[in-house]
Amino acid sequence: MHAEPSDIRVDVKSRFHPERSKPQQEYWFFSYTVTIQNKGQESVQLLNRHWVITDATGAEREVRGAGVVGEQPVLQPGESFRYTSFCPLQTSLGAMHGSYEMVTPTGRRFDASVAPFTLADPLTLN
Numbered sequence: 001m002h003a004e005p006s007d008i009r010v011d012v013k014s015r016f017h018p019e020r021s022k023p024q025q026e027y028w029f030f031s032y033t034v035t036i037q038n039k040g041q042e043s044v045q046l047l048n049r050h051w052v053i054t055d056a057t058g059a060e061r062e063v064r065g066a067g068v069v070g071e072q073p074v075l076q077p078g079e080s081f082r083y084t085s086f087c088p089l090q091t092s093l094g095a096m097h098g099s100y101e102m103v104t105p106t107g108r109r110f111d112a113s114v115a116p117f118t119l120a121d122p123l124t125l126n
Contacts, residue, residue: 002042002104002108003038003040003041003042003043003044003102003104003108003110004040004110005102005110005111005112005113007038007039007040007041007042007044008036008037008038008039008040008044008100008102008112009036009037009039010034010035010036010037010100010112010113010114010115011034011035011037012032012033012034012035012096012114012115012117013032013033014030014031014032014033014096014117014118014119014120015030015031015032015033016028016029016030016119016120016121016122017029017030017031018121021121023092023121026090026091027088027089027090028088028089028090028091028092028119028121029086029088030086030087030088030089030094030119031084031085031086031087032084032085032086032087032096032117032119033082033083033084034068034082034083034084034085034114035080035081035082036073036075036080036081036082036100036112037075037079037080038075038076038077038078038079038080039077039078040077041077042077042104042105043074043075043076043077043104043105044074044075044102044103044104045072045073045074045075045102045103046067046068046071046072046073046075046081046100046101046102047066047067047072047100047101047102047103047109048064048065048066048067048100048101049063049064049065049066049067049068049098049099049100049101050062050063050064050098050099050100050101050111051063051064051096051097051098051114052096052097052098053087053089053094053095053096054094054095054096055089055090055091055093055094056089056091056092056093056094057090057091059090063098068083068085068100069083069084069085071083087119089119092120092121092123092124093118093119093120093121093124094118094119094120095116095117095118095119096114096116096117096119097113097114097115097116097117098113098114099111099112099113099114100112100114
């Protein structure tokens with residue numbers, strides 16, 4: 001049984017950091033914690049990440065790179081990997097989505113998608 005994109009579950013929780021933000025300088029600081037779980041029957045390794053970050057003005061930027069937080073974790077069946085990273089924005093509201101390039105022990109590569117999630121200053125939403 002081969003690993004498939006649907007075997008990889010990705011959950012994200014974002015958080016606004018008012019103590020690190022400077023709204024008067026159009027700088028809002030967010031962190032996000034990602035949990036990646038291998039629900040399949042085959043081990044996989046996360047090779048690369050791809051993020052699309054959109055702010056409230058519709059401006060988009062893309063981020064691509066090797067691994068996450070300096071690691072390229074291997075997930076055995078049933079294992080999870082959790083990390084926290086950050087994203088500054090020039091607006092108090094934004095969103096991110098993307099994918100992780102995974103590889104199996106046989107060298108087969110596939111992308112596991114990350115559904116869109118919101119980055120928001122809670123005061124903006126009231």
